[in-house]
Amino acid sequence: MNKISGNEQHPLFRQVCEYMTARIDRGEWRVHDKLPSVRLLAEELRIHRLTVFKAYQRLKEDGKVYVKDKSGYYVSPAAAPNGCGEEETALGYRMCNRLSDIQRMPVKYQFSQALIDPNLLPNLYLSDYVKEVFDRYPKVMGTYSGVEGDNELREFLSGHFRVSRLLQAEPEELLITSGAQQAINLIASIMLMPMDCVLVERPTYGVALDIFRQRGARLLTVDITPGGYDLEEIEKLMEQYRPRLFYINPTQHNPTGYTVPVWQRKRLVELAERYRCLIVEDDPFRDMYFAAEPPPPIFSYDTEGWVVYLGSFSKYVAPGLRICAVICRFPLMDKLIAAKFMADNGTPLLNQKIFLHYFTSPRLQGHLAKLRIALQVHKEIAERELAGTGCRWTAPQGGLNLWVNLPEHIPPETLFRKSMERSIAFVPGEICDPLGEMKSWIRLSYSFTPEDVLREGMGKLAELMRNL
């Protein structure tokens, strides 16, 4: 079932409440200031007056606004900045904070991190490359990079993507960002105004949701099932709500592991063009496939500039470097560069040079091949241990996670609590769900712990499940 998130868990009037609370918190109005009238706010947000009326009623009930002169709404002292408004503005962080709280718990069996075991990464060799970078560019620390990224790196990646991913992009169509998260944030900053609609997968990467929410966006969701997307539903949502963006992770999807087939990729490009909805294609897991190489990115089927591609290397080359290549066409690229300029004036040159010299080495390809085998072995260990627990999942063809449906007799909260007691951490499904439901699902990352720890921990988790 596809839903507009404004209908159920998080009704539209409540979003209006949050939006107004955030504006009050920003100091746009002070205590005892008159707020916009219902009609005026309804026009501004392009929503029905009754929705605004309902929102004001709720704000009144919550003591954040009061009524005077019969018709006017005013900021009440309880809603003053540094008061209750705080919670709304810091909301995004707090939500993720919950995830990062889980991830930072000093547990023995860390299955909540969709990262690769640092022992599987080529850390020991990297210092050699760093040394080499300093020999070749002795002044690398004394130099700023260009806003759009190091030219040598962009030229290399342009060629690399052409060969390995069938992406046709000139170096000028590449922008280097500090990780995919920065890229998503830059795109949101140039594309979204409050109350704009954004289409997202369900489940999906929680932090992207927080970024869109922080911009005041309304989230529309499309379910990912083992059968893939319902494209008719997507078209209906695009037609009805005209979302500005569709944020999608079509290849070895986090958390489900699903890969969108070629025919749907082509169709998505057509829909994007018809409904003028920019597809934001996040693709950090592509190289972590187990059997066949995944199909080319959605970007490769686009001729009209309705796809922006995020090629992040944080996951498997070096998370500490934070290197992502954003690919899109002009004039969008102009705007992205302007936003990147404002954001930090360019990703540090050192990080780009180290990445380039490591990534172009033959050692990396060997590393990648070994990494794929290691991840598959990890996945199989996890699946073997979980067999017979009543859990269901679709075996992923790549990526770092199992997306597991708990049997009905296991209460999710109890499982989480008792797992933590046994030093086992995982991600509760609702964190990946734009609607905050999916409590009967959990995300188990098999990539972060060494094999023996993984086997032991999954075994303990399975035992716990059987005993519940």
Place this chain on the structure above:
Amino acid sequence: MNKISGNEQHPLFRQVCEYMTARIDRGEWRVHDKLPSVRLLAEELRIHRLTVFKAYQRLKEDGKVYVKDKSGYYVSPAAAPNGCGEEETALGYRMCNRLSDIQRMPVKYQFSQALIDPNLLPNLYLSDYVKEVFDRYPKVMGTYSGVEGDNELREFLSGHFRVSRLLQAEPEELLITSGAQQAINLIASIMLMPMDCVLVERPTYGVALDIFRQRGARLLTVDITPGGYDLEEIEKLMEQYRPRLFYINPTQHNPTGYTVPVWQRKRLVELAERYRCLIVEDDPFRDMYFAAEPPPPIFSYDTEGWVVYLGSFSKYVAPGLRICAVICRFPLMDKLIAAKFMADNGTPLLNQKIFLHYFTSPRLQGHLAKLRIALQVHKEIAERELAGTGCRWTAPQGGLNLWVNLPEHIPPETLFRKSMERSIAFVPGEICDPLGEMKSWIRLSYSFTPEDVLREGMGKLAELMRNL
């Protein structure tokens, strides 16, 4: 003379034009959509209806909107996204682009870069520290930093600032950002809504202006003269316009070199508190003094949390690392961390660790002492060569620039063109001026070229001036 920039060069109605063009460009309205009424927009922006009316008239004259049904304004096809709107959105980048265009010209005498000659930076030693970092933290590349920054670095800097700058701040009150520019952008993103007022110095750092403009802010200016600020004028502006921020570079100011005296620092804190205006204290040049150490930061006089301090190290430790420490109190820090989380999920750990290990070394202190002497020598060379040209400037007590007033007989544009012909680059004064005036001033950075090149280039510039 202090001015609100909405009055002269850049009148308020024109800002409204730009604001509306930017919103149209963002796709908030499409071609033939009805725009908000004059009354509605005036209420939204809290400005006079006549100003909005004038803005709509101008947009009509420019063919961006048309009138229908007597009273309604509609988006005309000429104003469609990807059309003329582009220019407005990319404005910030283009403006800076002009500066970075100048800075990237392959000239022999590069006086437009307020950076330190890479030969004066300790590049050769840095690779040793990098090696050491890898020995101590072999997995540094495989690890994300916390959002707020590396704990070890924040603890060290908390102690360092306490001793060297009399700043009392707990490690939790420090956030590590990728350069001061990111910090300014994060602050702007949480503090500013369109049409908010921001107080800035005149002249000042052009890129900060672009960041504030990009958020739709109205700029108020306060002049820096050899006598300092007119505090009564500042109070009047704060009282009348209630600016949200005062962006200030009070120590070895860029471009003038001016340092605000202690009594004015104390008074500024009082004004900030009284008028609830957050002081953004940008302090990248503090350690580059020639004689006496400058007074403690404004932050050190604040007890109520109305100052946020930006301690950047890009200028003289390693520009390539992009390390800046932002210091402020809670709850502002909560919001900044949330914004940083959205922006890039934390500055790369590698950069923080390299910085820490280099900065804590005895070698750095030696480096700093030598650097100060070298900069003073550079300054004196520049001053000696410029003597007798009719130019006037106030000898700076630190920093990287001479802020030079051209004599009346030298036409600034001609000087710029003829300098470029002679492979000499400098920054025209209007780039540093929020009002875009100050054409008879130029910024000459004496820090970027080696001594002999500096002497030769300044000599050629002086000769050119004498012949004009």
